[in-house]
Each structure stands twice: as C-alpha cells, then as structure tokens.
Amino acid sequence: MRRHPWGKIPAITTAEGFTLYESRAICKYLATKYSFPLLPPTLDIEATALFDQAQSTELVYFADPAGKIAFEKVGKKFMLGLPADEVVVSAALRSIEAFFDVAEGLLQNKAYMAGNDFTLVDIYYIPLIERLFVCGYGDIILSRDAVSAWWSRCVDRPAIQGMLVADKEAFAAFVAASQ
Numbered sequence: 615m616r617r618h619p620w621g622k623i624p625a626i627t628t629a630e631g632f633t634l635y636e637s638r639a640i641c642k643y644l645a646t647k648y649s650f651p652l653l654p655p656t657l658d659i660e661a662t663a664l665f666d667q668a669q670s671t672e673l674v675y676f677a678d679p680a681g682k683i684a685f686e687k688v689g690k691k692f693m694l695g696l697p698a699d700e701v702v703v704s705a706a707l708r709s710i711e712a713f714f715d716v717a718e719g720l721l722q723n724k725a726y727m728a729g730n731d732f733t734l735v736d737i738y739y740i741p742l743i744e745r746l747f748v749c750g751y752g753d754i755i756l757s758r759d760a761v762s763a764w765w766s767r768c769v770d771r772p773a774i775q776g777m778l779v780a781d782k783e784a785f786a787a788f789v790a791a792s793q
C-alpha cells in the first residue's frame with residue numbers, strides 16, 4: 615500500500631526516490647532508462663503504434679483470461695488453500711484458445727508479437743504462459759506451429775533462459791512457503 619495504491623505487486627522505488635507500479639509501466643521505464651533494445655525507435659511512429667497495439671492485445675485478450683487461470687489454479691491453491699472454480703477455468707481456457715487461434719495466423723507473417731523484432735511485449739507473455747505450462751495447459755502453445763515457434767524464439771534467448779531459472783526458483787520458494 616505504501617508503493618501501490620491497490621496493494622499489488624510489483625512496485626518499485628528507485629535510488630532517486632521515484633516510485634512506479636504496474637509491471638508493464640515498470641518494464642517500459644527500465645528499458646527506456648537503461649536503453650535496453652526492447653522498444654521500437656521513438657521516432658518510428660508506425661512501429662510504436664504497432665507496439666502499443668500488441669501491448670493492448672496482450673493485456674486485454676491474453677493476460678486477463680490467463681491471469682484468471684493462474685489465480686484459480688495456483689493462487690487459490692497455494693495462498694488460500696481453496697479449489698479452483700472449474701467453470702471460470704473452462705471459460706478462460708476457451709478465451710485463450712481463441713486468442714492463440716488468431717495469433718497463429720498473425721505469426722505467419724511476423725516473428726514476434728509487435729513485428730519482426732523481439733520487444734517487451736513478447737516478454738510480457740512469458741510469466742503467464744509459464745503458469746499455463748505449470749497448470750498442464752502447455753499444449754495451447756505447442757499445438758499451434760507458429761505460436762510454438764514464436765515461443766521457442768522467445769525462451770531460447772540466453773537472457774530469457776536466465777529469467778526462467780529465477781522464475782522457477784521464485785515459484786518453488788512460493789510453493790514451499792505456502793505449505
């Protein structure tokens with residue numbers, strides 16, 4: 615609550631005392647501040663518009679249902695000791711399947727979600743897709759050729775491999791702490 619008005623994570627405060635919440639805003643801020651090559655060139659307004667389009671698509675059509683599955687299958691089980699609401703899970707799975715049916719077509723013509731370059735938008739997908747695999751729904755990704763190839767392009771990157779190791783360790787610690 616001190617840093618995030620709605621009491622969520624993540625939220626950061628820099629050494630200079632600048633506080634920011636919402637993961638996508640934090641990622642964009644850090645990528646800009648440290649010049650990570652994960653955003654389209656500022657002056658390329660079409661590439662920036664396509665980035666914004668891909669970012670909005672991920673947030674609304676993917677992260678919403680995928681977040682519901684993560685909450686029902688992981689959050690409820692480990693934080694609250696409650697069973698998943700399978701009606702919510704089924705509806706969310708249908709939304710995600712429909713989302714990746716469309717993404718499968720779009721990824722025939724581009725290598726990454728915002729175009730032909732790897733950007734922050736691709737990174738935004740990774741934690742919740744990882745949760746889909748943990749929950750046993752990895753086939754949603756692997757059964758679609760273009761989506762599966764995109765996923766491999768993302769997770770085969772050395773920096774992403776390092777992030778996945780850290781994510782697995784954090785998840786294991788979360789599970790251990792809740793038992």
Ligand SMILES: N[C@@H](CCC(=O)N[C@@H](CS)C(=O)NCC(=O)O)C(=O)O
Nearest residue numbers: 621622623624625635636637638639
């Ligand atoms: N849209 C937010 C989502 C924040 C969010 O829901 N965080 C979860 C953890 S991933 C949380 O804090 N849950 C605890 C709660 O809702 O009380 C973001 O991307 O930062």
